[in-house]
């Protein structure tokens with residue numbers, strides 16, 4: 362049974378990403394602590410940026426609503442998005458003296474990775490409600506909201522404006538909880554703001570721990586059962602809930618009772634991060650093509666296996682042929 366999301370197929374834009382545009386500085390000397398790192402490679406980063414790049418690489422018509430700093434990093438990000446054919450008409454250069462968020466990534470081993478975030482005065486959280494244009498949202502089939510954009514004002518208010526306009530115009534809302542503790546003042550704020558957005562979203566994506574953060578009073582173990590979690594979100598109008606379980610795979614639920622599980626594709630893992638963003642970008646692509654849930658999860662899993670096997674996140678986002686090759690190789694094994 363194909364999950365039917367109410368995309369307005371006649372709209373010129375497929376997906377608009379909202380929020381974080383930052384720079385990844387990935388350690389070149391991998392499999393050692395960052396204290397011993399000598400050099401880094403610079404990539405565009407930020408979870409919603411990565412997901413939008415993933416979707417664009419797969420062929421979706423994409424745009425972005427966000428702010429970048431008025432410096433070399435800001436110009437690098439805008440140039441990169443344009444190169445990826447991502448519309449940047451709503452990517453604003455912030456002139457308040459803000460800086461680009463930096464994600465220093467430490468790759469201690471293929472399973473032990475961490476991210477050191479420098480996000481003081483980050484331009485992405487300076488996004489303002491006036492940066493959000495109604496016509497932009499109404500011309501898009503879908504928007505992708507990442508939870509971290511709710512961590513501070515005025516970005517928080519800008520996101521709620523995106524949400525209001527999306528619901529007004531029937532633009533499908535994808536919400537990736539994207540919990541990044543370094544951006545939040547407290548878990549109670551995560552609960553307050555991310556829950557408000559999730560309650561108005563069509564598709565909710567998160568890991569088990571992220572989903573637990575946006576529900577109240579989860580005491581008994583069955584409360585943390587994925588299907589029970591999904592059922593509760595269906596009471597708020599969600600049309601699809603996807604739970605990510607890292608190297609254990611993923612599970613998707615629909616209000617109609619469909620449950621689809623997906624494993625992972627074999628990968629020579631270089632680093633673990635970037636899996637969720639590549640997974641989400643390919644999942645969104647599949648849903649927009651009207652593919653079955655099983656095929657959508659397969660696309661996401663295959664895409665993730667490519668990115669975890671790579672040094673970068675954004676640069677490594679695969680084109681459709683690469684994803685299809687991974688799937689075909691697995692079938693023919």
Ligand SMILES: Nc1ncnc2c1ncn2[C@@H]1O[C@H](COP(=O)(O)OP(=O)(O)OP(=O)(O)O)[C@@H](O)[C@H]1O
Nearest residue numbers: 605606607608610611625634635636637638662665
């Ligand atoms: N080691 C792995 N090998 C192959 N596929 C993986 C691996 N880890 C994750 N994946 C795939 O990527 C999907 C998302 O991974 P994960 O649950 O780690 O998301 P995430 O925590 O949002 O990732 P990120 O680190 O990008 O934030 C998984 O459901 C799985 O399909």
Ligand SMILES: O=C(O)C[C@@H](O)[C@H](O)C(=O)CO
Nearest residue numbers: 385406407408464634635674
């Ligand atoms: O989203 C972030 O701020 C970090 C990303 O740039 C990084 O590529 C990552 O962790 C992807 O999941």
